Amino acid sequence: MNIDFANLTKAFEEHREEFEKVTLDVMHSARYILGKETEEFEQNLSTFTGNNYALGCSSGTDALLLAMMAMGLRSGDEVITSPFTFIATAETIACLGAKPVFVDIDEETYNIDASKIERAITKNTKAIMPVSLYGQMSDMDEINAIAEKYGLAVIEDAAQSFGATYKGKRSCNVSTFGCTSFFPAKPLGCFGDGGAIFASNEEDYEKIKAMRVHGQVERYTHHYIGMGGRLDNLQAAVLNVKLKTYENDISRRQAVANWYTEKLSEKIIRPIVKPDRTSVWAQYTVRVKDRGRVQQKLLEVGIPTAVHYPIPMHLQKCFAYLGYKIGDFPISELCAQEVMSLPMNPYLEESEIEYITTNLNIIL
Template identity: 85%
Template sequence: MKIDFANLGKAYEEHREEFEKVALDVMRSARYILGAETEDFEQNLSIFTGNNHALGCSSGTDALLLALMAMRVRTNDEIITTPFTFIATAETIACLGAKPIFVDIDEETYNIDASKIEQAITKKTKAIMPVSLYGQMPDMDEINAIAEKYDLAVIEDAAQSFGATYKGKRSCNVSTFGCTSFFPAKPLGCFGDGGAVFATNEEDYEKMKAMRIHGQVERYTHHYIGMGGRLDNLQAAILNVKLKTYESDISRRQAVAMKYCDKLSGSIIKPTIKADRTSVWAQYTVRIKNRDRIQKELKESGIPTAVHYPIPMHLQKCFSYLGYKAGDFPVSEKCAQEVMSLPMNPYLEEAEIDYITTNLNTIL
C-alpha cells in the first residue's frame, strides 16, 4: 500500500466540476485581483469566524507582516513568540527590524507556555505572537490577560488552526489580530499561495486594507508604507468552494485523528487536545525515540512522514545574532528531536489508517 500524506489530488477531485467552473468564470471575467470573488470570500470568512474585519491577502506570511506593520513595529521593538514553529513567525518580526524574544513551549500541546511569558516582557515589548501549532490554539485567555496587563497587542499566528475553537470562539477571532494561511497543504488550502488577516477594531482593519495595496487609500494616494499583499480572485474563488464544506472536512480530520489515537500503541506519545478547545488537525504529530530509523522503515512500507519542526528557531543560523544557545529552551529542543507527523487528510480510509498504525506499532 502507498499512502498519500496530504492527498491534494483527492481534494481536487471531490469538487472538480465546481472548481473548474469558478476558475473559468474568473478567467473569462478578465478581473484577476481584488474583485467580486475576493469580496465574497472576505464576507464568508467573517461569517465563519465571527470576526467582521477579515481581509484576504497573498499568504500567511504576508498576513503576519500586515498585522505587524499596522502596529508600527520598528527597529528594536520586541515581539514575544515561540521557538518551536515554522520560520515565518519569527522571520516577519526580524524583517521589520524588530527582535524575536522566544519563550519555551508546553510539552503537552507544543504551544507557547503562557506561564513563562510575563518574565520575558521588557519596556521594549510591543506584542505577543502565539502560534496555534498543529491545529490547536494555545491558552488564549491567559495570554490576552498578560497582554492587557502590559498594554500589548496579541497576534495569533493561526496558519495551522483555521476553523479550530477555543472556549467556543473560532481561531482568528480571539485576539487583537489573527493571521492564517491557505497554502495548499493547510486544512483549508487554495491552489497556490493565499492567506487572511483579521483585526479586532475598524482602524487596524482599514489600515491593513490600505497596506496590502502599497498603503493606498485611493488611486495613487498613499497614507502608509505598505506592500503588494493582495489575494487574487482565482484563489478566492477556489476557497469559496472549499469553505462551503469545510465544517465537514474538519469533522473528517477529527475522525481520522481519533482513529489514530485509538489504534496507536501506548508507547507512543500521542497529541493532547485540551478539553476547552478543538483542533483542525493540520498535522497528526506523535513523539517517538529513534525517529530516523522509524521514518526510514515506514518509508520502505510506502508510508510518508514529516518532521514539524527539526530545528527550533533559536538554533537556526539566521537567528544566531540573537545570542541564544542550545539548552536555552529545553522543551522545544527535546520535542524537535522526537516529533514525527503521520499522514493527515480528510480522505484517509480505515484500511489506510490500519496499515499505518499496524506498521508503526510493529516497528516500535
C-alpha cells in the first residue's frame, strides 16, 4: 500500500467541475487582482470567523509582515515568539529590522509556554506572536492578558490553524491581528500562494487594506509605505469553492486524528488537544526516538512522513547574531529531535490508518 501524505490530487478531483468553472470565469472576465471573487472571499472569511475585518493577501508570510507594518514595528523593537515554528514567523520580524525574542514551548501542545512570556518582556517589546502549531491555538486568554498589562499587540500566527476554535471563538478572531496561510498543503489550501490577515478594529483594517497595495488610499495617492501583497482572484475563486465544504473537511480530519489516537501504541507520544479548544489537524505529529530509522522503515512500506521542524529557530545559522545557544530552549530542542508527522488529509480511510499504525507499532 502506498499512502499519499496530503492528497492534493483528490482535493482537486472532489470539486473539479466547480474549480474549472470559477477559474474560467475569472480568466474570461480578465479580472485578475482584487475583484469580485476576492471581495466575496473576504466576506466569506468574515462570516466564517466572526471577524468583520478580513483581508485576503498574497501569502501567510505577507500577512505577518502587513500586521507588523500596520503597528509600526521598526528597528530596535522586539517581538516575543516561539523558536519551534516555520522560519516565516521569526523571519518577518527580522525583515523589518526588529528582534525576535524566543520563549520555550509547552511540551504537550508545542505552542509557546504562556507562563514564560512575561519574564522575556523588556522596554523594547512591542508584540507577542504566538504560533498555533499543527492546528491548535495557544493559551490566548493568558497571552492577551499579558499583552494588555504591558500595552502590547498580539499577532496570532495562524498559518496552520484556520478553522480551529478557542473557547468557542475561531482562530484569527482572538487577538489584535490574526494571520493565516492558504498554501496548497494547509487545511484550507488554494492552488498557489495565498493568505489572509484579520484586524480587530476598523482603523487597522483600513490601514492594512492600503498597505497591501503599496500604501495606496486611492489611485497614485499613497499614505503609507506598503507592499504588493494582494490576493489574486483565481486563488480567491478556488478558496470560495473550498470554504463551502471546509467544515466537513475539518470533521473528516478530526475522524482521521481520532483513528490515529485510538490505534497507535501508548509507547508513542501522541498529540494532545486541550479540552477548551479544537484543532484542524494541519499535521498529526507524534514523537519517537531514533526518528531517522523509524522514517526509513515506514518509507520502505509506502508510508511517507515529515518533520515539522528539525531545527529550532534559535539554532538556525541565519539567527546566530541573536546570540542564543544549545540548551537555551530545551523543550523545543528535544521536540525538534523527536517529532514526526504522519500522513494527514480528509481523504484518508480507516483501512489506511490501520495500515500506518500497525506498521508503526511494530517498528517501535
